[in-house]
Amino acid sequence: MLSSLATVLFDGFAYGMLLFLLSVGLSVTLGMMNFVNLAHCSFAMVGGYATVTLVNSFGWPFLASLPIAFIVAALVSILLERTLYKRLYRASDLDQCLLTIGIVFVSVAAFAWLYTSEQQSARPPEWLRGRIDLFGVNFAAYRLFLIVFGLAVTGLLILLLERTRFGAKVRAAVDNQRMARGLGIDVDRAFMLTFALGGGLAGLGGALAIEVVGLDPSFALAYLVYVLIVVAVGGLGSIGGSFAAAVVLGISDMAGKYYFPWLGAFLIYLVMVALLMWRPAGLFGKR
Amino acid sequence: MENANQHFREKVRWRWLEIAFWLCTLLPFVVTPNYLSLASQIAITALFALSLDLILGYAGIVSLGHAAFFGVGAYSAGLLAKHYWGEPLAGLLLAAIFSGVVGYAMSHIIVRFRHLALIMLTLGLGLLLHEAANSASGLTGGADGLQGVRVGTLFGFKFDMFGRTAYAYSLAVLFICFLVARRIIHSPFGLALRGIRENATRMPAIGAPSRAHLRKAYTIAAVIAGIAGALLTHTTSTVSLEVLSFQRSADVLVILILGGAGRLYGGIIGAIIYMVARDQFSGINPQYWYFWIGLLLVAVVMFLPNGILGGLARFFPRKT
Numbered sequence: 001m002l003s004s005l006a007t008v009l010f011d012g013f014a015y016g017m018l019l020f021l022l023s024v025g026l027s028v029t030l031g032m033m034n035f036v037n038l039a040h041c042s043f044a045m046v047g048g049y050a051t052v053t054l055v056n057s058f059g060w061p062f063l064a065s066l067p068i069a070f071i072v073a074a075l076v077s078i079l080l081e082r083t084l085y086k087r088l089y090r091a092s093d094l095d096q097c098l099l100t101i102g103i104v105f106v107s108v109a110a111f112a113w114l115y116t117s118e119q120q121s122a123r124p125p126e127w128l129r130g131r132i133d134l135f136g137v138n139f140a141a142y143r144l145f146l147i148v149f150g151l152a153v154t155g156l157l158i159l160l161l162e163r164t165r166f167g168a169k170v171r172a173a174v175d176n177q178r179m180a181r182g183l184g185i186d187v188d189r190a191f192m193l194t195f196a197l198g199g200g201l202a203g204l205g206g207a208l209a210i211e212v213v214g215l216d217p218s219f220a221l222a223y224l225v226y227v228l229i230v231v232a233v234g235g236l237g238s239i240g241g242s243f244a245a246a247v248v249l250g251i252s253d254m255a256g257k258y259y260f261p262w263l264g265a266f267l268i269y270l271v272m273v274a275l276l277m278w279r280p281a282g283l284f285g286k287r
Numbered sequence: 288m289e290n291a292n293q294h295f296r297e298k299v300r301w302r303w304l305e306i307a308f309w310l311c312t313l314l315p316f317v318v319t320p321n322y323l324s325l326a327s328q329i330a331i332t333a334l335f336a337l338s339l340d341l342i343l344g345y346a347g348i349v350s351l352g353h354a355a356f357f358g359v360g361a362y363s364a365g366l367l368a369k370h371y372w373g374e375p376l377a378g379l380l381l382a383a384i385f386s387g388v389v390g391y392a393m394s395h396i397i398v399r400f401r402h403l404a405l406i407m408l409t410l411g412l413g414l415l416l417h418e419a420a421n422s423a424s425g426l427t428g429g430a431d432g433l434q435g436v437r438v439g440t441l442f443g444f445k446f447d448m449f450g451r452t453a454y455a456y457s458l459a460v461l462f463i464c465f466l467v468a469r470r471i472i473h474s475p476f477g478l479a480l481r482g483i484r485e486n487a488t489r490m491p492a493i494g495a496p497s498r499a500h501l502r503k504a505y506t507i508a509a510v511i512a513g514i515a516g517a518l519l520t521h522t523t524s525t526v527s528l529e530v531l532s533f534q535r536s537a538d539v540l541v542i543l544i545l546g547g548a549g550r551l552y553g554g555i556i557g558a559i560i561y562m563v564a565r566d567q568f569s570g571i572n573p574q575y576w577y578f579w580i581g582l583l584l585v586a587v588v589m590f591l592p593n594g595i596l597g598g599l600a601r602f603f604p605r606k607t
Binding site: 036088091093094095101102103106107110113117217221225228265269270273277280 | 408548
């Protein structure tokens with residue numbers, strides 16, 4: 001019982017790290033521009049497929065393909081931001097929703113055409129595939145890697161936002177966009193960079209997710225709900241909030257699958273609706 | 288006061304173009320008798336889009352989970368026909384009542400929120416219902432769908448494979464619901480809804496309670512969506528889990544936006560174009576079909592913000 005609890009907590013925490021990587025970019029960009037980007041998981045899919053291609057077709061090692069996944073996803077998000085998103089910053093929620101749903105549809109179909117709709121895999125190196133004994137409990141090495149990686153990224157992000165000039169600009173823009181503009185901060189530029197960073201992190205998350213949940217073209221829709229939950233619960237524009245929300249969601253989802261498998265995804269949706277009704281601005285949200 | 292009355296009377300007056308349009312809907316009986324089942328699907332989709340138009344186009348409630356009511360209607364009509372009573376009109380009534388009750392209950396939640404929280408709540412509630420229907424496989428048949436729905440005759444006419452009865456039935460229901468929607472839109476209540484869409488905080492100041500109005504509109508839209516769902520059950524004699532899916536909510540949104548939201552005929556025109564196109568391109572894999580739908584959505588948002596009817600209206604300014 002105790003060891004099963006430890007497994008659930010450990011796996012859930014690793015899963016939470018994945019969800020954090022997938023959603024942190026959306027949280028920050030939503031907080032800055034209030035842009036409803038439902039296509040965020042499509043960027044994750046771009047990163048995932050970049051890794052699949054590099055590993056399977058070009059024989060790259062898995063770890064070396066991760067930075068490329070980040071860069072490709074970031075480039076794609078910059079491209080879309082400059083061509084499409086930019087024009088709709090002041091449009092209604094509905095228009096933003098429709099545009100991004102359109103992008104999701106296009107990406108799902110495009111990847112189904114390019115890679116078929118079957119599950120793809122990209123093998124991580126041998127030393128990440130085994131299991132490690134720690135304090136008498138057996139842990140999957142890959143999940144341990146996910147946790148270490150996720151914590152490292154979180155630390156770097158917090159450093160970037162709290163300690164650098166760029167971070168100060170981003171925080172100012174999240175707090176009060178108009179005031180930040182008034183002070184001479186180039187909010188559009190800061191937003192573009194944040195958007196690229198968020199897209200890149202999503203791409204990284206998509207690449208890391210292959211080993212855990214697999215990758216097929218429906219990824220963009222299937223994980224959208226999870227990402228939205230993290231954002232909604234964590235509150236817009238809050239890295240700490242997203243982190244806490246992702247961990248809680250990861251652990252509760254794992255526990256739900258382990259202890260109440262017959263409920264399926266029902267529990268998660270119920271939690272999301274209840275939390276939104278209780279605190280529409282998120283648990284840690286300021287607005 | 289006289290001016291206001293005149294305003295509404297002018298709005299309610301039938302135009303020649305409208306009469307001509309509804310006469311054209313009878314053409315499939317004569318011109319394309321082989322496509323009557325497609326025509327009935329179009330009528331059902333148009334009705335569903337009309338119900339979304341009431342809340343999205345007129346009241347400004349963005350919903351990503353409107354299939355919830357379509358599904359409730361489809362399942363209640365299906366279960367009634369399977370277990371108790373095959374007569375379609377009773378199924379319509381039951382579907383309307385059930386979806387109305389669910390809609391009224393949900394409306395209390397929906398009207399409290401705006402923007403992102405609203406979009407996600409509608410999405411979440413829709414997914415919740417979908418998952419609930421999937422889990423309750425004893426009642427709904429789960430992923431296999433509801434089998435063994437036996438629909439009885441309608442005024443002595445059987446639902447046959449040619450779809451004559453199906454189309455006449457769907458078209459008649461669509462027309463009646465359209466009349467109701469038209470009356471609502473051109474009433475002071477409809478005008479108040481549009482006011483709320485533009486500014487929900489100012490409307491109470493001139494005596495229109497925003498939340499009560501939105502609740503009413505939402506419930507009416509749910510009833511109409513439920514009727515559309517029941518029509519689908521009656522004309523196809525089966526209910527699949529797909530009636531509650533996110534895909535259906537997204538499809539109807541696309542249809543309405545394509546035709547033009549906030550216009551009575553927007554949903555109908557959108558449904559005709561969308562369904563005919565999908566039928567023509569049915570040879571291609573549905574996955575690729577969504578590629579074009581996605582591109583179309585992007586294009587409409589970028590270049591045709593008021594849909595096809597909105598684009599046409601720019602070329603033919605109304606003479607008043």
